[in-house]
Amino acid sequence: xxxxxxxxxxxxxxxxxxxxxxxxxxxxxxxxxxxxxxxxxxxxxxxxxxxxxxxxxxxxxxxxxxxxxxxxxxxxxxxxxxxxxxxxxxxxxxxxxxxxxxxxxxxxxxxxxxxxxxxxxxxxxxxxxxxxxxxxxxxxxxxxxxxxxxxxxxxxxxxxxxxxxxxxxxxxxxxxxxxxxxxxxxxxxxxxxxxxxxxxxxxxxxxxxxxxxxxxxxxxxxxxxxxxxxxxxxxxxxxxxxxxxxxxxxxxxxxxxxxxxxxxxxxxxxxxxxxxxxxxxxxxxxxxxxxxxxxxxxxxxxxxxxxxxxxxxxxxxxxxxxxxxxxxxxxxxxxxxx
Amino acid sequence: xxxxxxxxxxxxxxxxxxxxxxxxxxxxxxxxxxxxxxxxxxxxxxxxxxxxxxxxxxxxxxxxxxxxxxxxxxxxxxxxxxxxxxxxxxxxxxxxxxxxxxxxxxxxxxxxxxxxxxxxxxxxxxxxxxxxxxxxxxxxxxxxxxxxxxxxxxxxxxxxxxxxxxxxxxxxxxxxxxxxxxxxxxxxxxxxxxxxxxxxxxxxxxxxxxxxxxxxxxxxxxxxxxxxxxxxxxxxxxxxxxxxxxxxxxxxxxxxxxxxxx
Numbered sequence: 001x002x003x004x005x006x007x008x009x010x011x012x013x014x015x016x017x018x019x020x021x022x023x024x025x026x027x028x029x030x031x032x033x034x035x036x037x038x039x040x041x042x043x044x045x046x047x048x049x050x051x052x053x054x055x056x057x058x059x060x061x062x063x064x065x066x067x068x069x070x071x072x073x074x075x076x077x078x079x080x081x082x083x084x085x086x087x088x089x090x091x092x093x094x095x096x097x098x099x100x101x102x103x104x105x106x107x108x109x110x111x112x113x114x115x116x117x118x119x120x121x122x123x124x125x126x127x128x129x130x131x132x133x134x135x136x137x138x139x140x141x142x143x144x145x146x147x148x149x150x151x152x153x154x155x156x157x158x159x160x161x162x163x164x165x166x167x168x169x170x171x172x173x174x175x176x177x178x179x180x181x182x183x184x185x186x187x188x189x190x191x192x193x194x195x196x197x198x199x200x201x202x203x204x205x206x207x208x209x210x211x212x213x214x215x216x217x218x219x220x221x222x223x224x225x226x227x228x229x230x231x232x233x234x235x236x237x238x239x240x241x242x243x244x245x246x247x248x249x250x251x252x253x254x255x256x257x258x259x260x261x262x263x264x265x266x267x268x269x270x271x272x273x274x275x276x277x278x279x280x281x282x283x284x285x286x287x288x289x290x291x292x293x294x295x296x297x298x299x300x301x302x303x304x305x306x307x308x309x310x311x312x313x314x315x316x317x318x319x320x321x322x323x324x325x326x327x328x329x330x331x332x333x334x335x336x337x338x
Numbered sequence: 339x340x341x342x343x344x345x346x347x348x349x350x351x352x353x354x355x356x357x358x359x360x361x362x363x364x365x366x367x368x369x370x371x372x373x374x375x376x377x378x379x380x381x382x383x384x385x386x387x388x389x390x391x392x393x394x395x396x397x398x399x400x401x402x403x404x405x406x407x408x409x410x411x412x413x414x415x416x417x418x419x420x421x422x423x424x425x426x427x428x429x430x431x432x433x434x435x436x437x438x439x440x441x442x443x444x445x446x447x448x449x450x451x452x453x454x455x456x457x458x459x460x461x462x463x464x465x466x467x468x469x470x471x472x473x474x475x476x477x478x479x480x481x482x483x484x485x486x487x488x489x490x491x492x493x494x495x496x497x498x499x500x501x502x503x504x505x506x507x508x509x510x511x512x513x514x515x516x517x518x519x520x521x522x523x524x525x526x527x528x529x530x531x532x533x534x535x536x537x538x539x540x541x542x543x544x545x546x547x548x549x550x551x552x553x554x555x556x557x558x559x560x561x562x563x564x565x566x567x568x569x570x571x572x573x574x575x576x577x578x579x580x581x582x583x584x585x586x587x588x589x590x591x592x593x594x595x596x597x598x599x600x
Contacts, residue, residue: 014596069597074437076593090593098440109435113355125347126439128340154358 004178004210005048005071010080012041012066040066042234043080053204053211055225055242059332063234064214068182071212072102085177098127101171105183108167110155116166117151120173127174134173141169144199161192168196172203178210179203185217197223218328230331237331245327252327253296254320255304258289260313265290267311274299274307279330341445348449356454370458378462392533397473398561399531404466405560406529406553409493411459417498418453423505425515431598444502444588477563486560489570492577493552497525499580500547502588509591521547528553548576 016036019029041063048054058064069075071082073089073096082089087096103109110119124134142148145165150158158166164184171179181200185193201224203209215221221228222242230238238245259265265285270292274281281294292304301319308314356363381403389396427433427447436443504521508514524542528549532540543550551573559569 065599069434072438074434074597075595093437094440094442097438100438102438104434107431107434109438111351111355113358114351115354118351118354122347122351125344126441 002050003047004050004052004085005046005054005212006083007047007067007071008045008081010041010044010067010070010082011039011078012063012070012075013078014038014040039234041070041077041231044231044234044236045080046229046236046239048210048212050210051204051208052227053200053213053225055221055228056212056214056231057221057228057328058214058231062232064231065182066234067231068180068212068214072100072180073097098174099177101174101176101179103164103167103171103179103181103184105164105167105181105186108155108163109170110163110166112156113154115152115154116147116158119155119166120170123170123173129174133175137173137175141172144202145169146195161188164188164192164196165199168199175207176209178212181211181213181215183215184213185215185220193217193220200224230328232331252330253294253301255292255294255301255308256289256318256320257292257308257312257314258316260315262288264312268308270294270304270307274303341441341449344441345449349452352452366455370455374458374462378465381466391531394531397470400466401470401474401561402531402554402557403529404463404470405557406525407459407463407466408490409497409552410525411456411463412490412494413497413501414453414459415456416452417448417501418456419447419451420498420501420505421515421518422451423447424508424513424518428508428595429512429598433595434597437592437595443592444585474561476561482560485570489556489573492573493556495577495581496548496552496573499577499584502584503580506584506588506591509594512596525549525552530554531558544572548572548580551576 014037016038017029018034018036019025044063044067056064056067066075070077071084071089073093076090084096085099089096110116111122114122120138123129129137142151145168147165147169150162150166155163155166168181168184179200184200185196188196197220200211200213204211211224213220213224225242227241228238228245229236268283268290270276270281270283271278276294276298279295280298281292284291284293290308292308294304305317308317381400385396385399388399391399394402423433433443436446439446500521501518504514504518506514507517524547527535527539527543532543532550532554535543540550544555555565555569556573558564559566
């Protein structure tokens with residue numbers, strides 16, 4: 001399939017002035033600035049086929065937003081290039097943005113003082129959506145995002161969940177081919193999150209919209225994305241299907257033992273017994289049970305079970321498959337590398 | 339044209355917004371009226387003490403003063419949002435929004451806001467001109483009015499361009515509101531005949547920050563009919579050059595824009 005998004009060796013550097021603490025430091029920086037170059041994005045390449053929902057992950061400060069801002073034409077890359085929908089955002093900005101939608105979860109794009117409906121009327125003019133199409137589009141967005149109950153309210157009075165739905169609708173008004181969602185579920189409750197995920201799924205399925213989604217909520221990723229790109233410190237650390245990620249980390253298992261006597265927990269010392277570090281094995285007490293997480297490359301399931309059974313009385317046990325959240329937590333803490 | 343249609347929509351939305359905060363609007367309007375009345379009274383006091391100023395009569399000075407307010411109030415009315423670029427929009431990363439829309443960023447920023455305060459200046463302006471013009475014996479030809487309109491356009495461009503330039507500095511420095519403010523204060527020089535200043539100030543407001551072309555030079559042409567090439571042509575050239583430069587700086591600034599963390 002053809003690629004909708006094409007990113008090659010993208011880099012963004014910022015100049016930062018280093019200040020010593022205090023007013024003295026600030027004054028000194030004014031006259032003798034010490035400059036440092038921060039590589040926010042350090043040579044990232046990836047491609048996204050048409051119609052895919054790509055999860056874009058990374059810890060805070062990894063450079064996710066900087067990448068999104070370069071892809072949406074807001075920032076100028078220091079070097080490298082991106083081509084989306086056959087256009088280079090920085091070269092042909094006005095024509096390029098006509099066919100993309102952008103939502104920054106942290107910041108609204110709507111006019112604060114206007115009724116939501118008026119905001120859409122202004123956007124209709126900005127994007128030159130014909131009347132007929134606009135009417136149909138509003139009906140569709142209303143249905144998917146349930147805007148009816150607050151469409152006449154001023155934007156400033158909307159709740160966060162309503163505002164996010166309104167913002168997403170605003171980004172879709174002109175039927176974009178590519179949709180950039182930067183943390184669209186941040187700070188929302190479960191019901192609204194679900195509502196927003198459904199809307200994204202529906203738009204992707206019905207219109208074949210390519211979606212790039214950044215989020216810290218891994219259920220967003222698990223429910224929406226087939227594939228993820230993960231970055232850290234401006235570099236790509238993983239690019240592939242979620243199943244592949246799970247497969248790569250499939251050797252990390254969790255065993256759950258329910259103890260007959262909860263205080264027996266202190267008798268168990270997996271680290272010492274198997275002479276392993278925190279990264280390879282960890283045990284956690286949860287009420288009457290013990291959760292042991294370990295790397296099967298270092299110690300076998302059998303050894304863990306036999307050690308536990310020989311040390312304490314066990315009422316019940318179960319084995320859990322690796323969860324994406326665990327892998328990502330580890331990746332963020334840099335306990336493993338791919 | 340598409341941008342004119344858009345502008346109409348922005349204005350109507352702005353008025354709706356104004357009505358949304360009725361008390362604020364009402365109090366603002368009352369305050370404005372008071373400021374303008376005081377300003378006119380103040381002018382009356384000053385000028386009643388000065389019967390003539392280096393060859394300019396009292397009425398002529400009032401005309402120059404009134405004339406200087408025309409481009410000022412038009413610029414104030416339409417491009418007030420540029421102030422926010424230097425003070426807030428860039429520093430807070432709010433500029434992202436404009437860059438993701440398929441219209442010219444400069445136009446979008448400018449169109450988004452109107453400053454009804456400017457009608458206060460318009461009021462003073464009209465009063466001063468209405469008082470002074472009938473008392474003056476100004477040359478009048480068929481081309482006086484078209485010329486006046488052309489001068490108004492380019493004089494406004496001088497104001498707006500200087501504001502665009504100083505606001506665009508914040509693409510590099512993150513904030514430049516105070517630079518704009520400083521520059522804006524310099525326009526006070528344009529209200530009085532240039533000949534009252536020393537050579538240095540004259541040079542600055544003629545060739546560097548050409549505020550003199552927004553008022554004194556064109557006004558003196560309309561008063562005397564002398565030096566049309568310098569007085570009118572100068573305004574047109576200054577407006578064109580500055581606007582070209584402003585667009586250039588703004589576009590360079592867009593590439594330097596660094597947004598803000600989110």
